[in-house]
Amino acid sequence: MGILIEGTQITKSFGGVTAVNGVDFHVLQGEIVGLIGPNGAGKTTLFNLITGLFSPDTGEITFAGKTLKGLKPFEICRLGIARTFQIVRPFLKMTCLENVLIGLIGKEGQTSRPQAKIRKARNIMQITGLAHLETRMAKDITLIEKKRLEVARALATGPKLILLDEVMAGLNLSEIQQASELIKKIRNDFNVTILWIEHVMGAIMKTSDRVIVMDQGKKIMEGKPDAVVADQRVIEAYLGQSDA
Amino acid sequence: MYLTNGIVIGIIYAISALGVTLIVGIMKVVNFAHGELYVFAGYFSYYMSVSLGLSPLVAMPLSVFLVFLIGLLMEKALIRPTYGDDMYSLIVTFILSIVLQNLALLIFGPYPNKPPNLIFGATNLFGLFYYGNQRLLSFFISLAILLFIFYLIKMTWFGKSIRAVSQDREMASRIGIDHYRINMLSFGLGAALAAAAGVILSPIFPVTPSGSAAISLTAFVVVVLGGMGSLKGCLVGGLILGIIENLGAAYISTMYRGIFGFILLILVLVFRPWGLYGQKT
Amino acid sequence: MKSSTIWFSVAGLSVAIILPFFLSQYWLHVMIISLFYVMMASSWNLLAGYTGQVSFAHAAFAGVGAYTSGMLSVFLGVSPWLGILIGIISAALLGLGLGVLCIRMGGIYLSLTTLGFSEIIRIIITNEDNWTRGTMGLQTPGLFVEYSKTGYYFIFLAVAVAIGVVIYKLIHSEWGLTMRAVLNDEIAASASGINTINVRLLAFTFTSAIAGLAGGLYGHYLMLVTPDIPSLGQMFLVLAMAVIGGMGSFAGPIVGSFVLEILSEYIREWGEYHVLIFGLIALAMARFAPEGLMGLWINKRKGHGHTN
Numbered sequence: 001m002g003i004l005i006e007g008t009q010i011t012k013s014f015g016g017v018t019a020v021n022g023v024d025f026h027v028l029q030g031e032i033v034g035l036i037g038p039n040g041a042g043k044t045t046l047f048n049l050i051t052g053l054f055s056p057d058t059g060e061i062t063f064a065g066k067t068l069k070g071l072k073p074f075e076i077c078r079l080g081i082a083r084t085f086q087i088v089r090p091f092l093k094m095t096c097l098e099n100v101l102i103g104l105i106g107k108e109g110q111t112s113r114p115q116a117k118i119r120k121a122r123n124i125m126q127i128t129g130l131a132h133l134e135t136r137m138a139k140d141i142t143l144i145e146k147k148r149l150e151v152a153r154a155l156a157t158g159p160k161l162i163l164l165d166e167v168m169a170g171l172n173l174s175e176i177q178q179a180s181e182l183i184k185k186i187r188n189d190f191n192v193t194i195l196w197i198e199h200v201m202g203a204i205m206k207t208s209d210r211v212i213v214m215d216q217g218k219k220i221m222e223g224k225p226d227a228v229v230a231d232q233r234v235i236e237a238y239l240g241q242s243d244a
Numbered sequence: 245m246y247l248t249n250g251i252v253i254g255i256i257y258a259i260s261a262l263g264v265t266l267i268v269g270i271m272k273v274v275n276f277a278h279g280e281l282y283v284f285a286g287y288f289s290y291y292m293s294v295s296l297g298l299s300p301l302v303a304m305p306l307s308v309f310l311v312f313l314i315g316l317l318m319e320k321a322l323i324r325p326t327y328g329d330d331m332y333s334l335i336v337t338f339i340l341s342i343v344l345q346n347l348a349l350l351i352f353g354p355y356p357n358k359p360p361n362l363i364f365g366a367t368n369l370f371g372l373f374y375y376g377n378q379r380l381l382s383f384f385i386s387l388a389i390l391l392f393i394f395y396l397i398k399m400t401w402f403g404k405s406i407r408a409v410s411q412d413r414e415m416a417s418r419i420g421i422d423h424y425r426i427n428m429l430s431f432g433l434g435a436a437l438a439a440a441a442g443v444i445l446s447p448i449f450p451v452t453p454s455g456s457a458a459i460s461l462t463a464f465v466v467v468v469l470g471g472m473g474s475l476k477g478c479l480v481g482g483l484i485l486g487i488i489e490n491l492g493a494a495y496i497s498t499m500y501r502g503i504f505g506f507i508l509l510i511l512v513l514v515f516r517p518w519g520l521y522g523q524k525t
Numbered sequence: 526m527k528s529s530t531i532w533f534s535v536a537g538l539s540v541a542i543i544l545p546f547f548l549s550q551y552w553l554h555v556m557i558i559s560l561f562y563v564m565m566a567s568s569w570n571l572l573a574g575y576t577g578q579v580s581f582a583h584a585a586f587a588g589v590g591a592y593t594s595g596m597l598s599v600f601l602g603v604s605p606w607l608g609i610l611i612g613i614i615s616a617a618l619l620g621l622g623l624g625v626l627c628i629r630m631g632g633i634y635l636s637l638t639t640l641g642f643s644e645i646i647r648i649i650i651t652n653e654d655n656w657t658r659g660t661m662g663l664q665t666p667g668l669f670v671e672y673s674k675t676g677y678y679f680i681f682l683a684v685a686v687a688i689g690v691v692i693y694k695l696i697h698s699e700w701g702l703t704m705r706a707v708l709n710d711e712i713a714a715s716a717s718g719i720n721t722i723n724v725r726l727l728a729f730t731f732t733s734a735i736a737g738l739a740g741g742l743y744g745h746y747l748m749l750v751t752p753d754i755p756s757l758g759q760m761f762l763v764l765a766m767a768v769i770g771g772m773g774s775f776a777g778p779i780v781g782s783f784v785l786e787i788l789s790e791y792i793r794e795w796g797e798y799h800v801l802i803f804g805l806i807a808l809a810m811a812r813f814a815p816e817g818l819m820g821l822w823i824n825k826r827k828g829h830g831h832t833n
Contacts, residue, residue, distance in 0.1 A: 073712075073716050077715075077717060077718035082716070082717075083716055091706050093709055098705075102714065102717050105699050105702065106718020106719045156717075272633075321812075330577075331578075331579055335573075336812070338579075339765065339808050340804075340808065343804035347801060457640075457757055460640075464640070506644070
């Protein structure tokens with residue numbers, strides 16, 4: 001397995017606050033990598049840096065051997081990086097099917113016929129369990145469904161790497177189970193590499209091949225899930241948060 | 245001479261632009277009715293001093309206060325429901341500008357009016373040329389207003405709340421700042437600044453209802469040039485535009501006075517679209 | 526296409542085609558002006574209602590079309606038809622240029638720059654009176670050798686319908702979908718691989734070209750091109766028609782154009798007041814019924830009792 005994405009010495013500050021501080025990371029082809037850490041650790045900022053919403057102050061990110069420097073979000077998406085948002089952003093005044101179609105249009109542009117895109121979109125909605133919502137407006141569905149809709153839209157862009165930002169927040173145990181299955185399915189059936197942020201520890205430990213831990217903008221640890229759970233620094237980072 | 249004119253006019257432009265930038269910075273709303281508020285203030289001050297016989301010294305602040313109240317009312321009735329929808333706030337303030345302009349035509353008529361001067365005569369400046377006292381006085385009043393606004397924003401509780409709201413509305417409300425109140429007050433203050441520029445400048449350049457678009461545009465050019473939301477940008481931008489317009493009118497063409505601002509706007513958009521002191525995002 | 530839409534279009538078109546045989550010359554004139562506004566308001570709505578970009582230069586681009594074609598025919602003897610074509614191209618190129626400059630900076634900048642552009646066009650036209658005849662207006666030749674109001678009516682009808690069809694196709698195509706995505710959430714659209722700047726720029730250029738076309742036709746109909754065509758007052762009328770009719774819907778601006786133009790014939794006697802009245806109506810609509818007449822009608826038809 002080769003390296004799919006790699007970041008070296010990534011730093012980003014806003015005003016006086018350093019949100020991401022000298023972070024090195026990489027994800028191998030086909031891996032499921034969990035990104036954890038207390039609130040404000042810089043996880044979402046890292047996602048925003050990868051997808052080109054912000055550009056890093058220093059450091060460089062390369063994807064499949066190409067630098068992402070200076071690329072706009074839509075160019076990065078077309079290279080094969082898709083994402084969901086922590087605070088969901090579906091296209092509220094469009095139907096669920098139309099939401100998924102946007103991903104396909106973003107990827108294929110005018111090179112495929114609208115009918116073919118609709119077929120593919122329906123297929124993706126089937127897999128993500130949204131088939132029954134096709135004609136519903138995105139503003140009218142539940143938060144959980146919106147999160148899933150974002151996953152579907154991201155999948156529609158035909159990514160090599162997908163960044164999931166807290167897709168399990170608010171789910172109950174059996175739903176978490178389903179979501180974990182879905183994540184594995186995305187990796188196995190679609191051949192998509194996954195980097196995901198999650199606060200649901202059980203799920204991330206069970207489903208990830210490897211875990212990266214961030215705290216206050218820095219990477220404090222990475223390794224196999226069981227090694228991470230046992231690590232003193234990680235425990236401190238989380239305990240420190242619950243004290244505050 | 246032209247340079248002095250440019251600086252005097254530039255300072256007044258800065259005041260007018262401050263009114264726009266304050267509202268943009270805090271509420272992300274561009275007030276297209278800015279020029280109309282300026283014109284209303286000019287007419288108020290004219291009628292108060294000519295028809296009611298008030299001293300200009302009373303009429304000027306009273307007109308500004310009146311427009312401040314109009315501003316509060318506008319925010320509450322029309323702008324507040326558009327929060328979060330930039331497009332609708334643009335449309336609403338544009339319609340408002342047309343309504344106010346036509347209202348001004350109905351009430352005040354199409355003829356230019358000029359409130360009386362506060363002071364007459366001229367002073368010899370630096371032994372070089374004579375300069376109108378009215379203009380000199382305008383300059384000092386404007387400077388005082390500018391300093392007051394800078395003080396207000398940088399030093400007082402109101403200013404801190406304004407900056408908190410403009411940076412993070414949610415966070416501000418969490419620490420107990422009522423952002424509705426702040427928005428309303430700052431919209432009123434923005435309107436009052438348009439009015440201040442109006443009452444100061446109208447004895448020099450008479451106001452007409454149809455002149456309001458040009459006044460708004462001048463303020464917008466200064467805001468874009470200085471950088472949206474930047475106070476310092478307004479001052480520097482105002483001075484630059486004032487000087488360029490006066491030199492341009494003197495040496496190139498008076499008819500095209502209004503065009504220099506637009507050329508400047510285009511140049512800014514080409515070379516430094518976030519403005520002199522704006523945040524590059 | 527829904528069957529009700531087809532039904533409405535067929536009925537509307539049939540009425541439109543037999544209309545001139547029943548109308549007086551005066552009302553035929555009102556219909557022609559309404560059709561001009563249909564072209565203007567529909568295209569402005571495509572820009573504002575579907576991509577969220579509020580341009581204040583739509584009337585200015587109509588002015589570019591009218592003056593380009595007018596001056597070419599007066600000074601160079603170019604055929605008005607060719608002139609209109611060149612007018613369209615000029616409006617499109619100016620739109621493209623302005624768009625390239627300000628669209629990447631976001632919506633507010635587009636509004637500010639287009640307002641400035643509009644004012645500049647006015648200054649140039651009033652000052653270059655050797656070429657434009659300033660506020661006196663430029664007398665231009667008509668489209669026909671023999672003047673015929675009915676002829677103009679059918680030309681305006683054909684062009685308005687053609688523009689309507691193109692806009693309808695566009696908003697129901699993948700392009701329309703991407704435009705709505707950009708309007709809904711620019712960041713999410715960009716993260717889904719949509720080049721949002723391009724979508725905005727194309728919409729702006731295309732609608733500016735339509736304004737140029739409408740203006741060119743209008744100038745050769747009136748046979749007098751004045752600075753009123755590119756004025757902000759005209760801009761306001763177009764905007765008010767879209768807002769009152771209903772932004773973001775296909776039929777809204779069409780309804781708005783006819784309603785306002787016909788209404789203005791009835792309240793013309795109130796002179797100065799009529800712009801003020803339109804302004805107040807538009808403000809009330811924007812405040813209380815942001816989806817316009819179409820929104821009110823659709824809600825009523827659905828029989829929804831719920832309030833938002």
